[in-house]
Amino acid sequence: MTTQRQAITDKPVVVATCLGILFISLFLQHDIDLKQSMLFLTGIALGLSLMYALFGFSGAWRLFIRERKSAGVRAQLLLLAFSSILFFPVIAGFFPSLQVNAAMGQVGISVIIGAFIFGIGMQLGGGCGSGTLFTVGQGQIDMLITLAFFIIGSTLGSFHLGWWLSLPNLGAISTIETFGWVPALVTQLIVLFVLYRLVRLMEYKRQKSIEVINKKSSYPTFSDRLLYGPWPLSWGIVALVVLSFISLVIAGYPWSITFAFGLWGAKIWSALGGDIASYSYWSSGYPEMALNQSVLKDTTSVMNFGIILGATLSAAIAGKYAPAMTINRQRVITAIVGGLLLGYGARLAFGCNIGAMLGGIVSGSLHGWLWLVAAFIGSMLGVKIRLWAQIDKPLEAQ
């Protein structure tokens, strides 16, 4: 079996990717600092994990909305629960040696609208923040279009963010600061448990069975499965919990993705002669700093590069790199519209499913929960649009 697996490995891509990873990590350590190099390698591990476990958010939500199959959604709830257990005490300062910041966002109109738009974009574009990165890494060329317009949308969103943030809001609300980290954590775990049971019940009512998260594999050995994938979702949960915690400790704040997209777009716009300085978002704070220094000094950019290359490596090992596909006009249009909605929505909502939802919820920020609700409603509309546009067939026709 192992020999058969080795035969499908795309060796030239594996070698080229390994050399690229080695060069970039050494370059970062030499030219920037050890922290960036470690974050890049954390990104590599995240890309490997996301790709091997196929840990997506868009597809899992769509499957639940359409068919009530909840394995992916339950895996996400477990990810949130286990991450909260690790993050809450650290963010609350229970371990004084670990100085980290929470991912806070204001609870208001901008998050509701932004996440709702993002939810639609997830279903049209074919991926969320993390999903877009690892499918690009896998070599799905249609996702290159989504990513390009994700970047454009995120840049446009950053231009208008000042106006959106001036809309009514309650400010940033931290459950950790309001209630203390232990009551806040217990409450959050209870809410997640109730949601877990609810989606499981909904699946049982529709399907008359429950899909397990820890699916059995046809591979004879653990090492085969580890090296060639696919991993069960449970492995993905463990990997993402551990790696996002490592990211928190090294970077000093929770893992995020989409800030880099706006930054790349702003840098390209600036290089083309655009006037970036006139936009308030790019003329103060972290964005200004990131804009005026090398892209390799930006944490999210370096981690995103790592995620793409990690996904490339795992796809090449498993013989799934650059799968054959035909891209019709409809797919191009949905990738463009979806990418724009993803980017614009993410900027308004303080991030994507990773930066705002995962980062916000495990930081005890209420905007993360608001993001989850609004994006899920947006995804429900996105699923309907897919049916209307005949991207998906009605269930009875399948």
Next chain:
Amino acid sequence: MKRNKVIMGAAISLATIAAAIDHTRHRLPEAQELSEQINFDLDNGFGNSASPCSLDIDPDIDNRSPCSLGD
């Protein structure tokens, strides 16, 4: 599949060139500064950074938050 690999290769090459141009446009660190960076202290260096996607509530890092709009 081969065509897709060529497209992906071209995209990655383009991104690499863009990152290299961006990196070289910025001031390279001085030798002493570089040395300090290499000797990064794990205990002290991994904190005190603003989240790129948050509204920072720590007054010490207000001016480093990408999502706050400053004054």
